[in-house]
Amino acid sequence: MVSSVWRPTDSFADGLWGIFPIIIGSLLVTLGAVAIGTPLGVACAIFLAEIAPAPVRRVLVPSVNALAGVPSVVYGFFGLLVIVPWIRGQFGGFGTSVLASWLILFIMILPTIISISTDSIRAVPREYKEGSLAMGATHWQTIRSVLVPAASSGIIASVILGMGRAIGETMAVLMVAGNSITIPNSIFAPTSTLTAQIALEMGYATGAHREALFAMGIVLFAFIMILTGLANLASRRRITY
Amino acid sequence: MEAKRRELVPLALLWGAGIATLVILIILLAYILANGLPVISWHFLTGEPALWGQTGGGIYSTIVATLAVTGISLLVAAPLSVGGAIYLNEYTKETPLRMVIRQAAEILAGIPSIIVGLFGFLFFVIYLAPLTGGWSMISGGLTLAFMVLPISLRTSEEALKTVPTELREGSLGIGATKWQSITTVVLPTALPGIITGLILGVGRAVGETAAILLTAGGSLNLIHSLRDPGRPMTLNIYDVLSEYRDTTTAYGTAAVLIIAILAITLITDWLMNNYTKKLKGL
Numbered sequence: 392m393v394s395s396v397w398r399p400t401d402s403f404a405d406g407l408w409g410i411f412p413i414i415i416g417s418l419l420v421t422l423g424a425v426a427i428g429t430p431l432g433v434a435c436a437i438f439l440a441e442i443a444p445a446p447v448r449r450v451l452v453p454s455v456n457a458l459a460g461v462p463s464v465v466y467g468f469f470g471l472l473v474i475v476p477w478i479r480g481q482f483g484g485f486g487t488s489v490l491a492s493w494l495i496l497f498i499m500i501l502p503t504i505i506s507i508s509t510d511s512i513r514a515v516p517r518e519y520k521e522g523s524l525a526m527g528a529t530h531w532q533t534i535r536s537v538l539v540p541a542a543s544s545g546i547i548a549s550v551i552l553g554m555g556r557a558i559g560e561t562m563a564v565l566m567v568a569g570n571s572i573t574i575p576n577s578i579f580a581p582t583s584t585l586t587a588q589i590a591l592e593m594g595y596a597t598g599a600h601r602e603a604l605f606a607m608g609i610v611l612f613a614f615i616m617i618l619t620g621l622a623n624l625a626s627r628r629r630i631t632y
Numbered sequence: 633m634e635a636k637r638r639e640l641v642p643l644a645l646l647w648g649a650g651i652a653t654l655v656i657l658i659i660l661l662a663y664i665l666a667n668g669l670p671v672i673s674w675h676f677l678t679g680e681p682a683l684w685g686q687t688g689g690g691i692y693s694t695i696v697a698t699l700a701v702t703g704i705s706l707l708v709a710a711p712l713s714v715g716g717a718i719y720l721n722e723y724t725k726e727t728p729l730r731m732v733i734r735q736a737a738e739i740l741a742g743i744p745s746i747i748v749g750l751f752g753f754l755f756f757v758i759y760l761a762p763l764t765g766g767w768s769m770i771s772g773g774l775t776l777a778f779m780v781l782p783i784s785l786r787t788s789e790e791a792l793k794t795v796p797t798e799l800r801e802g803s804l805g806i807g808a809t810k811w812q813s814i815t816t817v818v819l820p821t822a823l824p825g826i827i828t829g830l831i832l833g834v835g836r837a838v839g840e841t842a843a844i845l846l847t848a849g850g851s852l853n854l855i856h857s858l859r860d861p862g863r864p865m866t867l868n869i870y871d872v873l874s875e876y877r878d879t880t881t882a883y884g885t886a887a888v889l890i891i892a893i894l895a896i897t898l899i900t901d902w903l904m905n906n907y908t909k910k911l912k913g914l
Binding site: 442454456460461463465467469498501505531552555560562565566589590594604605608612 | 636639642643645646647648649650652653654656657660661663664738739742743744745746747749750753754835838839840841842845846866867869870873874879882886889890893894896897901
């Protein structure tokens with residue numbers, strides 16, 4: 392299973408089921424999206440919870456909800472017609488690539504990170520903030536050294552849940568990642584993920600090939616359970632304050 | 633003074649993050665709508681699909697398929713989620729069982745759609761094929777029900793929680809039984825919240841693709857029974873792009889889909905606002 396050749400319809404070798412490159416692809420795509428989405432998402436959450444004036448918030452909160460409501464296939468469509476040609480034009484290659492997946496996925500995990508982080512920053516007791524301001528700290532000093540540390544467990548949980556969303560995302564990645572089962576040697580090279588490969592091959596897979604796809608589903612499920620467990624652990628820490 | 637001036641940079645960055653999020657949404661919506669709205673016409677919405685191998689044509693059959701799978705999922709998930717929420721909120725105390733059920737719903741909500749699709753494929757499409765017709769609207773709809781359920785269960789439970797305890801006690805105090813007070817006092821008060829949860833579930837079902845890809849079949853023909861395979865709008869976007877790169881039909885379908893989802897979001901917001909106003913008026 393951890394070998395690196397995936398040739399499910401190879402009649403000579405009786406099928407080869409190495410999903411190692413696919414797991415690497417999934418992790419690579421997920422970590423990159425989280426690396427881009429976390430700073431923007433957390434900053435936007437701090438902005439929403441602490442800085443945005445009421446009218447701005449009234450526009451931004453439904454916008455974040457709308458971002459969460461856009462179907463994944465529409466994100467993939469947008470990626471395929473806008474981001475992929477842009478990458479092809481700027482950097483060469485096919486355009487369908489690791490980078491294209493990052494640029495689409497980070498948008499898709501923003502709502503998760505923003506809404507959970509905003510809630511946890513707002514859940515910090517008022518006294519913390521007032522105490523800090525009363526001691527002469529400025530608003531930014533208070534945000535940086537009081538509010539964000541106090542909300543850190545919720546913020547971490549939001550990032551982990553965003554990671555779960557990214558690793559489980561199928562359609563958008565399927566449409567922009569290129570679905571090539573090799574370990575990519577640059578961010579402009581195509582890659583594949585567990586989700587995309589299941590979606591792509593399930594329609595015609597039979598016998599052992601189908602079982603291999605189910606095994607990939609189980610690997611993906613294990614990742615999700617680990618991430619959910621970690622997110623629960625992170626947010627449970629909040630009680631100890 | 634120096635400290636204040638140095639703070640302008642981080643504050644500007646935070647404003648930037650908020651604005652960037654808004655701009656991303658606007659670009660996305662503007663791009664899809666600008667390209668998709670001109671495609672939408674009466675013929676596009678009600679016409680027959682193009683013949684195999686050709687581009688263009690109407691998307692009537694995909695709209696019907698979306699309505700079919702969404703309707704089935706709602707028909708299954710609505711009674712389960714409302715019943716479940718009543719049980720959790722009215723009939724149990726904070727017991728381990730209740731925590732287990734809630735945790736299970738939480739986990740179900742976090743399971744990626746492709747895995748729900750795999751389960752639906754194995755269970756409804758293959759195992760229950762004699763009943764569901766294999767790849768069909770029933771298989772797709774039942775699979776979607778698993779994705780709608782956790783959302784509407786959680787929202788219904790929240791809605792029941794907001795019903796003031798005094799209302800329940802008042803009803804019980806004038807001699808109503810527990811069931812009578814649930815049906816005549818608690819449920820009507822919580823109804824807008826429950827409906828909001830169901831609409832959120834509908835939004836999820838309408839926008840879902842990966843689970844549908846593995847269970848609904850993908851035939852472009854108009855369905856005649858719920859045991860027929862069909863192709864909901866989301867799947868149509870993916871299929872017309874990967875089959876013949878028919879961007880025109882994809883733009884049009886995506887625009888219809890986006891408008892439907894935005895309408896659902898606006899209706900939920902409106903219901904929520906009315907609901908909170910009504911609760912305050914009590």
